[in-house]
Amino acid sequence: MIDKGLEQIYQLFTRSKRNTENIIKTAPLGICVTDPDGHFEMVNAAYCNFYGYTEEELLGKHFTLMVSPANRDQLTTLHDEFIKGDSNQELRQEWEVHGRQGDVYTIIAEAARIEGDDGRPRKVTFIVDITERKQLEERLKKANERLDHLAHHDELTGLFNRRAGLQRLEEEQQRSKRYGNALSIAIFDLDSFKAINDTYGHGIGDDALREVTELVGQTLRSTDIQVRLGGEEFLIIMPEVETQAAKRAMQRVCEAIASARFTSQQIRVTVSTGVACYAETTHRCILDRADDAMYKAKEAGGNGVVIA
Numbered sequence: 001m002i003d004k005g006l007e008q009i010y011q012l013f014t015r016s017k018r019n020t021e022n023i024i025k026t027a028p029l030g031i032c033v034t035d036p037d038g039h040f041e042m043v044n045a046a047y048c049n050f051y052g053y054t055e056e057e058l059l060g061k062h063f064t065l066m067v068s069p070a071n072r073d074q075l076t077t078l079h080d081e082f083i084k085g086d087s088n089q090e091l092r093q094e095w096e097v098h099g100r101q102g103d104v105y106t107i108i109a110e111a112a113r114i115e116g117d118d119g120r121p122r123k124v125t126f127i128v129d130i131t132e133r134k135q136l137e138e139r140l141k142k143a144n145e146r147l148d149h150l151a152h153h154d155e156l157t158g159l160f161n162r163r164a165g166l167q168r169l170e171e172e173q174q175r176s177k178r179y180g181n182a183l184s185i186a187i188f189d190l191d192s193f194k195a196i197n198d199t200y201g202h203g204i205g206d207d208a209l210r211e212v213t214e215l216v217g218q219t220l221r222s223t224d225i226q227v228r229l230g231g232e233e234f235l236i237i238m239p240e241v242e243t244q245a246a247k248r249a250m251q252r253v254c255e256a257i258a259s260a261r262f263t264s265q266q267i268r269v270t271v272s273t274g275v276a277c278y279a280e281t282t283h284r285c286i287l288d289r290a291d292d293a294m295y296k297a298k299e300a301g302g303n304g305v306v307i308a
């Protein structure tokens with residue numbers, strides 16, 4: 001009677017052990033056990049499939065086989081510390097790993113410590129493949145960056161668009177007001193640009209706008225901010241630049257443009273420029289003053305700079 005009871009318990013125990021083994025074998029997440037030196041003692045099917053190795057190929061190998069060389073030392077140290085440490089659980093962490101063919105994956109790994117049959121600790125690591133999620137996140141991030149760029153930049157020239165440029169101007173005016181720094185701006189407009197479009201077509205007109213703004217960017221200081229206000233009208237914000245220096249800078253721009261040839265059609269372009277300096281005492285908007293000066297430059301025949 002007593003023997004029959006023991007027999008039943010033994011059977012239940014064996015069944016439970018078999019179930020546990022089968023669960024580990026068939027679990028959809030990769031599981032491995034490493035010895036205190038980091039060598040594989042157990043790998044389940046999902047682990048092998050994920051990395052593209054067979055169980056025989058992995059058992060006895062060091063776990064850094066799948067880790068990129070740059071992370072090997074760090075992960076070996078973490079493994080040693082975990083084996084020797086007090087904590088039975090390791091925090092979830094994201095890692096980049098590579099499969100047998102060198103393909104790169106992102107995983108989330110979480111670990112637990114168990115005792116081996118020799119009484120020494122073992123590390124059990126559970127891994128989940130998050131490569132697709134990571135790639136999706138990366139694509140979303142890039143799409144958001146692109147949207148953000150489009151919201152602030154002009155597509156044709158890559159310059160700040162009107163809205164972003166006026167915001168920068170507002171910020172520079174606040175800075176100038178607070179610290180008493182000089183601030184000049186210039187508005188320039190391509191002379192008779194309509195004729196370029198009419199003669200060579202809109203595509204060549206676009207090329208001319210792009211090339212002219214590139215040349216302006218090369219001629220000015222890197223701290224100057226170029227903005228496309230709209231059409232063939234542009235704004236330059238020149239922080240910490242006095243009026244006369246701004247005028248000289250824009251004369252250099254005018255000369256550089258007038259002596260260059262643009263597009264495949266070798267077109268000549270000139271620009272008219274109005275310069276204005278920020279002054280708290282003036283109530284009129286700095287932009288309007290620069291714009292008026294630019295029209296005076298146009299009235300004077302173009303290809304010149306007028307100070308407001």
Ligand SMILES: Nc1nc2c(ncn2[C@@H]2O[C@H](COP(=O)(O)OP(=O)(O)OP(=O)(O)O)[C@@H](O)[C@H]2O)c(=O)[nH]1
Pocket residue numbers: 156189190191192193194195197201202203204205206209230231232298
């Ligand atoms: N190709 C091209 N043309 C543009 C763009 N934006 C505006 N334009 C053209 O720029 C021309 C501006 O013409 P107007 O305002 O008459 O000025 P303009 O011919 O330069 O004459 P002034 O300004 O008086 O020297 C128009 O023909 C617009 O169609 C653009 O993005 N690409």
